[in-house]
Amino acid sequence: MNYWQPKLELMDRAELEELQLRRLKSTVESVYKCVPFYHESMLQAEVSPGEIQSLKDLKKLTTTRKANLRENYPFGLFAVPRDHVVRVHASSGTTGKPTVVGYTARDIETWSDMMARDFMMVGVTKQDVFQNAVNYGFFTGGLGVHYGIERLGAMAVPSGVGSTERQLEIMQDFGVTVLHCTPSYALYLAETAKANGVIEKLKLKIGCFGAEPWSDEARRDLEETLGIKAYDSYGLSEMYGPGVAFECQEQNGLHIWEDHFLVEILDKDEEPCAPGEAGELVLTSLTKEAMPLLRYHTGDVTYITEDGEGCNCGRVSRRLHRFLGRADDMLVVRGINVFPSQIEDVLVSIPEIGNHFQVIVDRPKHGLDELSIKVELKDEAFTGELGDLTKVQKKVEEKLKAVLNLRSRIELVEKGSIPRTAGKSQKIVDLRKI
Numbered sequence: 070m071n072y073w074q075p076k077l078e079l080m081d082r083a084e085l086e087e088l089q090l091r092r093l094k095s096t097v098e099s100v101y102k103c104v105p106f107y108h109e110s111m112l113q114a115e116v117s118p119g120e121i122q123s124l125k126d127l128k129k130l131t132t133t134r135k136a137n138l139r140e141n142y143p144f145g146l147f148a149v150p151r152d153h154v155v156r157v158h159a160s161s162g163t164t165g166k167p168t169v170v171g172y173t174a175r176d177i178e179t180w181s182d183m184m185a186r187d188f189m190m191v192g193v194t195k196q197d198v199f200q201n202a203v204n205y206g207f208f209t210g211g212l213g214v215h216y217g218i219e220r221l222g223a224m225a226v227p228s229g230v231g232s233t234e235r236q237l238e239i240m241q242d243f244g245v246t247v248l249h250c251t252p253s254y255a256l257y258l259a260e261t262a263k264a265n266g267v268i269e270k271l272k273l274k275i276g277c278f279g280a281e282p283w284s285d286e287a288r289r290d291l292e293e294t295l296g297i298k299a300y301d302s303y304g305l306s307e308m309y310g311p312g313v314a315f316e317c318q319e320q321n322g323l324h325i326w327e328d329h330f331l332v333e334i335l336d337k338d339e340e341p342c343a344p345g346e347a348g349e350l351v352l353t354s355l356t357k358e359a360m361p362l363l364r365y366h367t368g369d370v371t372y373i374t375e376d377g378e379g380c381n382c383g384r385v386s387r388r389l390h391r392f393l394g395r396a397d398d399m400l401v402v403r404g405i406n407v408f409p410s411q412i413e414d415v416l417v418s419i420p421e422i423g424n425h426f427q428v429i430v431d432r433p434k435h436g437l438d439e440l441s442i443k444v445e446l447k448d449e450a451f452t453g454e455l456g457d458l459t460k461v462q463k464k465v466e467e468k469l470k471a472v473l474n475l476r477s478r479i480e481l482v483e484k485g486s487i488p489r490t491a492g493k494s495q496k497i498v499d500l501r502k503i
């Protein structure tokens with residue numbers, strides 16, 4: 070088994086906690102001194118850096134939310150002088166200004182090592198040819214992953230988000246062995262490769278997919294179609310970007326790098342969830358210099374896997390269950406809470422249905438909310454008989470009713486008619502004017 074940073078990946082828990090405390094203290098001191106927002110919020114909470122004496126003292130600090138980043142747009146949360154910031158990235162939300170994040174040269178180094186650690190963990194070596202098929206702009210998946218590939222010493226192929234045919238051509242011509250992109254784009258690439266009859270010409274072994282939630286069924290589909298092992302990759306711009314948590318070869322939860330982040334899982338009242346109970350992931354950065362964040366609400370719902378034993382791969386860091394959705398993705402339809410992942414779980418359990426779907430919520434004038442779901446049928450499910458289609462439709466509607474306790478309308482659509490994108494797919498369309 071190969072480790073990129075064996076000392077850090079394998080250190081025992083007591084040693085890790087000592088390191089965490091040291092780093093927490095220096096992070097708190099830095100933001101108290103250099104970031105007016107944190108200085109103010111610590112004064113208000115009546116806590117000074119000197120009071121952080123153990124990891125438990127973390128809860129004395131107030132949490133940070135995305136809104137705080139927006140209020141301090143663009144550079145208000147930087148903890149270092151402007152000339153120490155060598156790069157910015159930004160993530161565009163659906164509303165308002167984007168959130169901007171900054172990096173010192175050392176931050177870029179730390180991040181690249183974190184990514185190299187992830188790639189080595191899933192078996193990438195210097196011999197690999199690694200295609201990065203994501204947007205190379207403000208999105209952290211482009212440059213962040215690219216620097217990690219180079220740090221490890223594999224060959225980086227920065228194909229970006231060009232045409233799908235061209236991506237496949239490069240994959241064949243360059244003998245690409247590792248692919249990084251969003252899982253929805255990977256499904257589209259796989260679908261296109263199959264349709265064009267080029268699967269056999271691919272040399273892919275490993276897929277690293279992230280930036281959006283994806284199901285186990287999608288994983289199986291990608292692994293089978295492309296003949297690879299597919300790994301879940303999690304990250305967010307506010308905490309460097311990709312690389313924050315990553316599956317190892319056990320594919321049993323995502324190792325979160327606790328030498329870089331303090332992990333909390335909190336409920337709606339900001340109280341810690343019981344082990345194994347799902348809640349919002351809240352992270353404190355321990356190594357970021359340009360823009361450290363204390364107790365940052367990621368908005369992502371997960372839990373820490375509790376199987377008592379450490380991981381077979383030997384790494385000490387705890388593992389997060391694959392993400393269940395976003396705290397703010399929860400739809401309230403006719404008063405009932407619905408998570409898109411619940412809908413996805415039902416859909417993937419029905420063999421006739423493909424991997425693409427879109428949930429549409431609407432509210433007719435003076436009417437009740439309506440939930441409709443567009444789903445694509447698998448090619449094999451097309452028998453040409455209308456009766457068969459109606460049967461599938463009924464089956465999906467009944468199953469969803471049983472799980473969600475809510476009636477929905479299923480619209481079976483032709484394969485390929487739900488928009489494909491190289492970025493994050495839009496699984497929910499809320500047309501209600503609320």
Ligand code: DLL
Binds near residue numbers: 303304305368369395
């Ligand atoms: O998506 C960073 C990234 C790039 C991660 C490439 C993995 C691969 P943002 O654009 O800031 O950064 O979006 C972060 O995306 O809070 C989650 O809601 C979602 N997300 C990221 N990875 C996963 C994942 C990048 N593996 C937001 N599963 C996060 C579920 C994910 N959701």
